[in-house]
Amino acid sequence: MRYVIIGAGAVGGVIGGRLAQAGHGDVVLVARGSQYEALRDKGLRVETPDGPHTHQLPVVAGPEALGTLRADDVLILAVKTQDSAAALAAWGPRPVEGGGTAALRLPLVCAQNGVESERLALRTFQRVYGMCVWLPATFVEPGVVRAPGAPLSGMLHLGRYPSGSDETARAISADLEKGLLEAPVVDDVMRWKYAKLLANLANSIEAVSGVLTSEEGIALFRRARAEGEAVLDAAGVAYASQDEEKATRADKITFEPFDSSPRGGGSSWQSLQRGAGSIEADYLNGEIALLGRLHGVPTPINDVLQELADEAAREGRSAGETSVAELVAAVDARCAAIVD
Template sequence: MRIIVYGLGAIGGCVAGLLARSGTEVIGIARGAMLDAVRADGLWLKGHDLDEAVPLTVVGHPTEIVFRNGDMILMCMKAQHMAGALEDLRAAGAADQPLFCLQNGVVNEDMALRLFPKVHGVMVWMPATYIDPGRVLCFAAPKFGVFETGLFPGGLDADDERFVDAFDPAGMAGFTHPKVMASKYGKLLMNLENILNAAMGPEAEKGPLPDLMRKEALAVLDAAGIAWEDRAQLVPERRGLAQISDLPGEARSGSSSAQSLLRGAGSIETDYLNGEITRLGRLHGVPTPVNAAMQRVGARMVRGGLRPGDLTLADLMAEVGNTV
């Protein structure tokens, strides 16, 4: 079995490196400085009891791969880059290979299903960091992460079992989940706070904003009839598998949104996290002023080249204004 990891950021980099060092044939698709660094020196992977350069086959575009029957493709880019990545895969000859969406948010699977017949959702719990090209950090122990996989929109097939069979020997805990999108909606509720971390920094006081955003989101999901699972209520045998742990000499850089700003990536995923709540609210007549305000904050930070900690709680509350 060969696994294509499309997008070597924090999650994609950790997953590709762990799979490769466990003996799975892996091809990574990367770009820019990450591509250059991995080609030159391999992928440096650091986690509990792990600090090494992993040799990794890497290409800059899907057209450099001759796709085979039996390949598995893991989509690890941010949602704002998903449409272009799918088009590039189709143009490169990918067709019936199963696609696994290891991304925050809940829009990627639907986007993929327009172009590819075998789409799987994956709920990812992996506290990982990517700031420096060629180097990824995983702050979890004893497992490097927990991954729940299932068919989109529901069910399971043999490819989900193949996914788990590949991940478990690599130090990641894999599980099948026939209602994986309920799990991903639960994760979405957690990810609504990513913009707060990105705006104010990881240690800042968040005030009433988390509760306000979550209240809007719960009302929206209820109005839309969307089932979700509380990630805080993970079954006990999974809850302790990948606990956040320190790495000597390393600091966590905050949420994936914060990391995008720190790298100067030029985009942020807020429109596909808080923006999904806003979209559903507009469809179902539920006001979502706080989540909409956080979308504006994210867009303004990208336009202005701002970094985590450049805004305060007072700034964010002023953006919310008198809407709550």
């Protein structure tokens, strides 16, 4: 199989790099702008506790550069969810050798936070797979990504969407596991992705107020998560428990500093730091808000987190410009308004 990594940023870069390091020769990276130029000119540098690894992999700026896709291609969608619709529209109609299109014939794996991309993909793609990405990774600079996890770089639960598993999922898993990425094949991948969604409700707090280290920030996340759990319970959505997640990961992925760089934040924090102009809050806190409205559960905490994260992205603010105290005050005011 050839892996086409659509979105060779932090997560996509680490997946592509680990596949290449494990000896999988057929990996194509898809990137734009300065990332495309750096990957083309200097290769992909993946910094990990077992050393820096540079891979000279084929890189393209879009599907047109690949021409007709191969029948054994696997598309790994690793863009942010807010960019999914454009990527799906670009890749779905591409012709595949032997006839048909990518949407008709090729497997598409959604290696993303949130739970919306799989649903978007299934409107046009017939073979959609969900991937729950537990993969601490950072976009350092164009062409350079960092993965501090050890002894494994990450854990990637994988399965058919909306449910089930098959030989394709098992083949993908086998390739990933050669590269220090554990990839359990499960029939209920969305149960794992909803659990990750709950954890990702911290992303907006981190992006707006900085890496979560204070008790005040952690307490706010617990409130957002409790609200999220209440919404998922009301909607009848199953999710893996925190105890199950902890037992599954055990000590397989721990942060292992390997240079003097301070630990940065997650994907939303990185979006603000890079001045990306967009953030995934609409598909994290916004998913809870959506389900809350559908099922009659107020979501003032996640509403405020979504609004402030979106505002920070629109206005080009850097991560951490708003204090945790200001964020808590805004949340408390919204909660009080609902009570009144």
